[in-house]
Amino acid sequence: MERKRILIILGVLVLLIVVIVVVLSIPFLKRKGVFYRIPFLAPEENVKLVRLYFASPDADYLRVEARRILREERITDEAKALVEELIKGPRGNLDPTIPPETQLRELYIVPEEKCVYLDFNQAFQANHPGGSAGELLTIYSLVNTLIDNLKEIERVQILVEGGTIETLAGHIDTTKSFPRNSTIVEY
Amino acid sequence: MVKRISIGLVVTALIALIALPLLAQQEEIKVIYDEGQAEATVKSLIFQGTDFVYLKEMVKLFRLDLEWDAITKKVTLTSGPDQVIFFVGSSQVMVNNRIKRTTQPSRFSNGAIVLPIEFLSEILDGVLKAKIDWEPKTRILKVSGGRLNVRGVRHSSYFDSTRIVIDLLKPLNYRARKELPDQVIIDVYGGECNPGELSLEINDSRVKNIQAFQLPNATQIVVRLIQDLPYKDFTLKNPHRIVLDINPPQKRLDYKITTIVIDPGHGGKDPGAIGRGGTREKDIVLAIAKELKRLISERLGIRVVLTRTGDYFVPLRERTARANNERADLFISIHANAALGRARGGGFETYFHSLALTKEAKAVARRENAVIRLEKGSRRAMSQADFILWDMAHNTYLNESSELAILVQEGLDKKLKIRNRKVDQAHFYVLSGADMPSILVEVAFISNPREESMLRNPNFQKRVAEGIYNAIALYKRNFERSMGLVTTD
């Protein structure tokens, strides 16, 4: 009888420890990417799981942050929503890629070119930190996010105040549209 | 009771399973190629007694193409015609549509994908046509380059001539000859190649196409010309390559580096990146450029031209135009880096210019070209012109620029204590239009407060200049020596 009780207490204790360990380690393991951020629930009809590219903390690479956004009927609205999410910045431990003061003025898609044109306000360029690394992260977080999430899109063209710009801050050529770049992505 | 104990055991095992990934041990693996012809070190992690290597490092090491789907966790590796597909966490691997297994599955470690070492020796060796042996006792990975010692064919179209470059893994004997007036045949003895990868359409005003054939003991490369044109062949080193010039320039080119243009980034109304302490990129890079100019002209006796000598604005296009007018042999743009975010980056990196750097872009270009070939001009002619432009820009000076970039990065590594980030390629507005090898050096992160104060320090500026100077001196020596080795037909 006595032994039985001890065993029960022991069992409960072990279970408690397990629960604590598991609960404590979930955020840690999540952060470490041991389980990838996949929501357990099947996406509801009006919600879409999207992949947003943000900068790794040492500004070396882009990494994916998965996020659920409202599904939009029109592809231009969906593209706008993606850009807005990028401007809002990351929720996890990644770093932003777009100056927070940035506003998307207009967005249009040319289906024959499979290209989306993003027209930003002046703050996008004026508040950009500069640097080749900074420019590449900004450009390809937009490019890869839009191309990965919208199957109709293969290229992204950046505009500021309605026109093309030579560069964001003096380095990478932004006069033409960009295809996806996988070499800047860290897995 | 036995039940309880077994539940306890299961629970303990569960805890162990959760805790084990956190107990991974960091190690290093030495990679030896072709009986010691080259060596490399890669990181490894030991989980439960098995070595795991980083996918990212393997992709670089074995030059694989990688595709990753973060949502399904699917990894696709491509090497020429061969394809390996697996899902992270599964020990099943699809190799060219046949299922193979590893005893341990691939997994995540700190967000990075790691592969069990047997993935290399059991799976990748077949795909790479290489022999990969793992010696657990000595922790050495032996790679025998395998069959593919003729690695690739590239070309550059110049105004009067076309240069075709055959990349080799090691020096191989060869013979170039003409059997027909409009055909140059190169037999690379002992060469082994993947013919599909080496064949390409050129269609400039001199060369139609290049086709490769694998013979029993040689690789044969057939260059089809538009008309009867003279050619000249020779070899270069580092990396080993055979060069074939179609319609080579009659007068011998001056293979000496005599003029270097140094471009201090930004200036005038464009301050460049600004640090939190108020340091301006334009001031720092000008100081470094001036010091670099002093070192080069004093020690190498080479003419150095700065694109700006004070704090004034120079449009980007004028900088390379200046270098072209000066007939410069090298163009070096000096910048300080920046990024958004909390840490705001750190370290130095060197870029070289390339138009379509990504494999996606290449795939698009290739696909478009294929469509044109199939439909024989029924598609708009624009895509083909695009493709040729892309290819020309992609090939011209790419090799020299990347060599210089690697040397500069190594030169800085010896002089600086901050992080060595990487050599990378991108399409720079400031470098496009340069008719010479060109690089852009980001010497440190001005957006990182620690590095900002370093950048202000004249001593640090001097070390940066010395690092770049050493690389240029080495490049000059290598370049002129390799040109001296020219053996004409």
Ligand SMILES: [Zn+2]
């Ligand atoms: Zn700059």
